[in-house]
Amino acid sequence: MRIHHLDCGPARPFGGALMDGASPGAVGRLSCHCLAIETDRDGIVLVDTGLGLRDMARPWSRLPAVNTALLRFRFDPDRTMLRHLRRLGHSPHDVRHIIMTHLDFDHAGGLVDFPHATVHLMESEAKRARSRPTWLDRMRYRPAQWGDTRRWQLYSDRTSGRWFGFDAVTEMEGLPPEFLLVPLPGHTPGHAGVAIEGPRGWMLHAADSYFNRAEIHSPLPGCPPGAAAYERVMAWDARLAWANQARLRSLLAEPDSSLAVFCTHDPVEYVAMAVWQGNAPAAAQDRQVASAA
DSSP states (O other): OEEEEEESSOBOOBTTHHHHSOOOSSBOOBOOEEEEEEOSSSOEEEEOOBSOHHHHHSHHHHSOHHHHHHHTBOOOGGGSHHHHHHHTTOOGGGEEEEEOSOOOHHHHTTGGGOTTSEEEEEHHHHHHHHHOOSHHHHHHOOGGGTOOGGGEEEEOTTOOOOBTTBSSOEEOTTSOTTEEEEEOTTSSTTOEEEEEEETTEEEEEOGGGOSSTHHHHSSSOOOOHHHHHHHHHHOSSHHHHHHHHHHHHHHHHSTTOOOEEEOSSOHHHHHHHHHHHTOHHHHHHHHHHHHHO
């Protein structure tokens, strides 16, 4: 197994450190941290897809205008999952499985670029995305990004199973037990983390369970005010989201914890995980691109 950490929708919002807790200037840097995992038997497995080729070409017709203007994505087709994989020597047909943490527009945009892959996600997320009952749902869920939904493989949030103290964890059809869906609702109804047992042990892609590393890794949890405001606006159930953050903090505080946890939008975590996983060249390239933006 080889795990690639890829930024598939970098954003450059105004606000600097108010958005990312690190940038010294007026412009912040947010990542869209996705995974491409080369396996021995199951082809390429993706965790989220970021923005897709069509999103990059026609963003204002496919993405929510308010979020797009606020986040200021870099609409560069070379930063899509499809182009990343081509540079790694793979074709779209090599992607056999896509595991979705949730279906927000900045996570699901590349689904249509991989029409032959089985898409794994929580049943409650699919139900909410299809019905889109509120203005927030109609903004965040973009059906044009999904392609053929008959390839969706859905999982109940009542599935029994435990992993590092989390309940209702489920294995996925056609994937080995090294891949698990971990329900972490709050940001959306069917939001989930994806746990992977790789060459360096277990890791958890916690997606949008938190937006900044200080929310779970700092002794005094907090979040830059700009990111915190966006996090609150986008939360389906903020109290449930905060409860899951507390569970993650408690898990990481255990003295013998060997779990690596990271989210989608923290650029510092993105670079750190890429280097830790052995993708240092890709991480260095992203730093160079970010500095030139």
